Amino acid sequence: EPEVTQTPSHQVTQMGQEVILRCVPISNHLYFYWYRQILGQKVEFLVSFYNNEISEKSEIFDDQFSVERPDGSNFTLKIRSTKLEDSAMYFCASSDGVSYNEQFFGPGTRLTVL
Amino acid sequence: AQTVTQSQPEMSVQEAETVTLSCTYDTSESDYYLFWYKQPPSRQMILVIRQEAYKQQNATENRFSVNFQKAAKSFSLKISDSQLGDAAMYFCAYFNAGNNRKLIWGLGTSLAVNP
Numbered sequence: 001e002p003e004v005t006q007t008p009s010h011q012v013t014q015m016g017q018e019v020i021l022r023c024v025p026i027s028n029h030l031y032f033y034w035y036r037q038i039l040g041q042k043v044e045f046l047v048s049f050y051n052n053e054i055s056e057k058s059e060i061f062d063d064q065f066s067v068e069r070p071d072g073s074n075f076t077l078k079i080r081s082t083k084l085e086d087s088a089m090y091f092c093a094s095s096d097g098v099s100y101n102e103q104f105f106g107p108g109t110r111l112t113v114l
Numbered sequence: 115a116q117t118v119t120q121s122q123p124e125m126s127v128q129e130a131e132t133v134t135l136s137c138t139y140d141t142s143e144s145d146y147y148l149f150w151y152k153q154p155p156s157r158q159m160i161l162v163i164r165q166e167a168y169k170q171q172n173a174t175e176n177r178f179s180v181n182f183q184k185a186a187k188s189f190s191l192k193i194s195d196s197q198l199g200d201a202a203m204y205f206c207a208y209f210n211a212g213n214n215r216k217l218i219w220g221l222g223t224s225l226a227v228n229p
Contacts, residue, residue: 031215043159043205043219056216089157093217101147101209103217105159 006106023092120220137206153203
């Protein structure tokens with residue numbers, strides 16, 4: 001069964017460093033998302049991406065964040081200068097936009113900013 | 115703006131018993147989808163069940179079923195014959211295709227299953 005994959009599973013970085021979180025969505029999906037979940041808190045929408053551009057971004061998704069689909073298969077989230085409060089679980093999801101609009105989630109990347 | 119409320123931060127159930135997790139939401143839309151996701155300790159987000167708002171019939175997936183009350187904007191999850199593997203965080207989520215297709219999440223309910 002096709003699945004969304006994410007790498008790395010765990011990333012530890014120093015405050016102020018740049019990180020890139022990678023995702024490979026399901027191949028025939030058209031809509032891509034990043035969500036984050038700070039430990040013990042709710043899941044928060046970051047950004048949605050369709051047709052090679054951002055559809056919507058939340059207030060969390062400021063100039064420090066960017067997304068890219070560089071090669072038609074990968075979908076990346078870049079944080080330019082990490083802050084302590086960026087420590088969270090980051091989930092990538094994809095959807096074909098048809099089948100119940102279900103979003104399929106990757107296993108997540110745990111980002112720890114020291 | 116749409117919101118999702120899960121009023122039970124924690125629940126517990128005896129193995130083999132039935133438990134119901136509550137979820138309410140607020141929207142002015144008529145066409146939307148509702149989901150329950152399970153998040154075990156691995157933190158993987160797993161879809162449990164989904165409901166289209168235009169369908170009156172409640173969705174069922176094996177031991178999992180929902181009670182969807184559209185007028186009351188209520189979407190509860192019933193787990194029958196609870197198993198130890200059901201212990202997890204459960205999130206209710208709302209989706210509207212006109213809302214830029216993002217999921218809006220409740221705070222979650224932590225379910226413990228006692229042997």
